[in-house]
Amino acid sequence: MKNDVFVLRGNGDIETRYLIASPGRAGAYWLREEANRLGIATEYGPIDVGVRVEFPAExxxxxxxxxxxxxLRVRTATHxxxxxxxxxxxxxxVVKETYKEFVLVNGHAENEGExxxxxxxxxSHVDLTDPVEDTTEYGRAIAKLATTIGGGKxxxxxxxxLKNGRRSTQERLQRATIVPTLVxxxxGDISMALPARIVENILEGLDQLDNIIPGLAADNTLLYAPEIKFYDTQYPVNRSMETRIPGFFVAGDASGHCRGIVYSAVTGLIAGEAIRKREQA
Ligand SMILES: Cc1cc2nc3c(=O)[nH]c(=O)nc-3n(C[C@H](O)[C@H](O)[C@H](O)COP(=O)(O)OP(=O)(O)OC[C@H]3O[C@@H](n4cnc5c(N)ncnc54)[C@H](O)[C@@H]3O)c2cc1C
Structure with missing residues (x-):
């Protein structure tokens, strides 16, 4: 930044008085590193760690x-x-999300092709306090371990x-009555990849949810790991999504203030509207 102007280095520099950073989840870690370099304070929030559960639609x-x-939310008995x-x-x-250093799972539905x-x-909700607050690094460590155990998948x-403490094999999966949608x-064994507390929470959570979704905790239900939602690095912002550096706005998933398509779009609109008003003033 020079003379209140941001200089974006690339194939030809771009100079601008306003910047909206919204690189999504894929770019959140990069943005965090850049923000630290620029001296933009960040705060840690909770992350969510667990699995994708797949079961018969009926x-x-x-x-x-x-x-x-x-x-649906439940509170687990043990923890x-x-x-x-x-x-x-x-x-x-169920779909795969590929990042530079690890893979995660997610899910989507299609209008055609049910x-x-x-x-x-x-x-499972994870909030860290003393002595470590950095939920991003904790989540990344889990994601990397799970990816190592899964051989990159x-x-x-x-x-x-999982309940019986043994890994799944191709042969055991073929005996399941559900055909996985992600191949x-x-x-493998999720208990080798996720912290014990999270595995216990998942098992107890499934048992509780089985009361309102009968059959959910059946033997053949499929679990995919890791599923991690990183919304944890939060930038202190004003009502216009502007950080403590004037003219530097954040929006979307990487801002740490929202999750999902609608809120990401809304935070982008809020930032854009603030810039428009400032330019017209
Ligand atoms: C499989 C799947 C299913 C989902 N389903 C839902 C759903 O049903 N409902 C819902 O609300 N949300 C859903 N989401 C989440 C939703 O997609 C995100 O919350 C939303 O897209 C976030 O918007 P964003 O603009 O912050 O980031 P993104 O949409 O991720 O856009 C960020 C863009 O920035 C680019 N980028 C990253 N780093 C850089 C960089 N250094 N330089 C330049 N560009 C960069 C990325 O390539 C990307 O194009 C789903 C996500 C996935 C993966």
Whole structure:
């Protein structure tokens, strides 16, 4: 930055008085490093760590008819942690998210091309305090470990195998009555990849949710790991999404203030509107 003007270095420099940084989840870590370099203070927020659960679509129909993407929250008995469902995809697909240093799982549904399965994320809330607050590095360490155990691919495991303390194998998966929608995966053992507390939360969460989705905690339910939602690096901003550096705005998932398509778009509009008004003043 020079004379209140940002200089973006690339193939030909760009000079600008305003900057909106919105690189999404894929660029959140990069933005954090850049922000630290520029002296923009960041704060740590919680992350959500867990699995993608895939099960026969029929068992979810009663809920889906009331709400397509219901968010269900339970508190686990052993650790008193909050576990929640997120991003439900009735008759959808489990998908792989590839990052530079690790892979994660996610899910989506398509207008055309329904499957026999429904999936949602089942996530355990992680907030760190003393002596380590950096949830980003904690989440990245989990993601890298899981990717190592999966040989560079997400891990898939039958719930029965996880409960019985053994890995899933291709042969055991073939005996399951559910056909996985993501095939570029490694049958393995999620308990080797995720912290014990998170695995216990997932198992207890599934048992509780089975009361309202009967059949969810069945032997053949499929679990994919890791699913991690990084919204943790938060930039202190004013009502216009402007950071403490005048003219430097953040928006979207990387801002740490929102998650999802609608809120990302809204925060971008808020920042854009603030710049427009300032230019017209
Ligand atoms: C499979 C899947 C399913 C989802 N389903 C839903 C859903 O049903 N509902 C919902 O609300 N949300 C859903 N989401 C989340 C939603 O996509 C995001 O919350 C939203 O796209 C975030 O918007 P954004 O503009 O912040 O980031 P993005 O949409 O990720 O856009 C950021 C852009 O910045 C680019 N970029 C990154 N780093 C740099 C850099 N250094 N230089 C230049 N460009 C860079 C990226 O390539 C990308 O194009 C889903 C996400 C995935 C992956």
């Amino acid at each position: 068992i979810y129909t009663a809920i889906e008819e009331v709400m397509y993407d219901a968010k 008193d942690d909050m576990v929640r469902t997120f991003c439900t995809n009735p008759r959808g697909f 499957t026999e399965n429904t999936n949602f994320a089942l996530l 997400p891990i898939i495991q039958r719930l029965k195998d 570029d995966v490694t049958p």
